[in-house]
Amino acid sequence: MGADGLDEEDLSPGWDAIDAACARLYPDQKPKHYGTLRRWTMGGRDPLDGISAYKCASPVAHWHFVTYGLSELYAKETNDAETSGFGFELTFRLACCPDDAEPPAFALNFLQNLARYVFDTGNAFDDGHWMSANGPIARDTDTAICSMGFVFDPQLPAIDTPNGQLAFLQIVGLTADEEKAARSWKTRPLLELLLPHMPLWITDLARRSLLEREEVRAQVDEGVRRDGSSCGSLFVDVLSWRVQDEARAPAFEITLGAGPLRDLLALLPLRLPFDRDFHYFGHDTALRFRRGDVSCVNVDDDVLTLQLTDATCEALLRGLEPRAGRYAIDGLEGVSWVVEKTVILDGDGNPVEVIGDASSDGSA
Secondary structure, three states: OEOOOOOOOOOOHHHHHHHHHHHHHOOOOOOEEEEOOOOHHHOOOOOOOEEEEEEEOOOOOEEEEEEEOOOOOOOOOOOOOOEEEEEEEEEEEEEOOOOOOOOOHHHHHHHHHHHHHHHHHOOOOOOOOEEEOOOOOOOOOOOOEEEEEEEEOOOOOOEEEOOEEEEEEEEEEEEHHHHHHHHHOOHHHHHHHHHHHOHHHOEOOOOOOHHHOHHHHHHHHHHHHHHOOOOOEEEOOOEEEEEOOOOOOOOEEEEEEHHHHHHHHHHHHHOHHHOOOEEEEOOOOEEEEEEOOOOEEEEEOOEEEEEEOHHHHHHHHHHOOOOOEEEEOOOOOOEEEEEEOEEEEOOOOOEEEEEOOOOOOOEO
16 A cells, blocks of 8 residues: 555545544544555555554554544445444554554555455444454464454544444454354453453454463353353355255255354354354355254245254254264254365465364364
8 A cells, every 4th residue: 555645635524534533532643644546446456545553652552543444434425324334444453662663564454354354245343243364463473363353442432424423443353262252252241351451452463362361261251151152143155955855844954164063063052042043144045043942943035943952952062063074963853964174264365274174183
């Protein structure tokens, strides 16, 4: 990205509103600003029109990044008068050395990649969400930070702009086991629990997992036992089901990747006993699990619902393995499971993990 801004003659009420919010927080600082050479709407590759970086000395030295482009910066284009664009801009606090003069380039690319995901999929982030980066957020480093949580920026409250309201949503770097804790419990309580150990939720690439601290781990484990999981749905690449014989009693074949199945085996006991459904969404179909007094299968359009008793749920947890193969579960007759191996790719398309390959030990 170049350091050029947008044409000064452009009418940009949304942009000006973000500038004003940042100026209230940093009245005496002019940020480092990085604008795109060619806008996304004109065929450019970067969806964000700009990223500003503010240098902060406390509570520890860090860069505070703020994006421009997930909200409506210029003329109002959507029909939702109350919300500007996707309704948020991203922020990111990254620990640095006190004498650093420029922010690291990886952080700018990291923010553009997250914005590109939102633009490409239409899936917006919100307070309490989590996401895996499928590898270190700073490539070619040995950092343990490979996932992220999202929380309202503690110093930039939501603002009203001429194009609608927007929130400032901060990215918080997490380790793999911290992400697992977010899935198994609740992201926001987890982040609140970590906050005393990472003030302002500043991401430090050099830190180790905070769950290595006995008192933090004990509090997370207690939260999971008490509350179960708030993760009610996941989007997966490999998911399909079909009716094998409609002439007689329907028999169903469900195909699922080993990676999603591994998550399912971890999350079902934290959802169904709390009377909470769990959903898998594929590209054009969905699979729903719910608790019931009898075990049965129902079809509603493109959604296949598996209602499970506690005993059948326990049988499913015992009988399914995140390994390629075909499975059947006691108590759920007429349903067969086909599990395919999952290959996890990094941002460059390189395999970083293989899950469920019967001929391997699970590593790429």
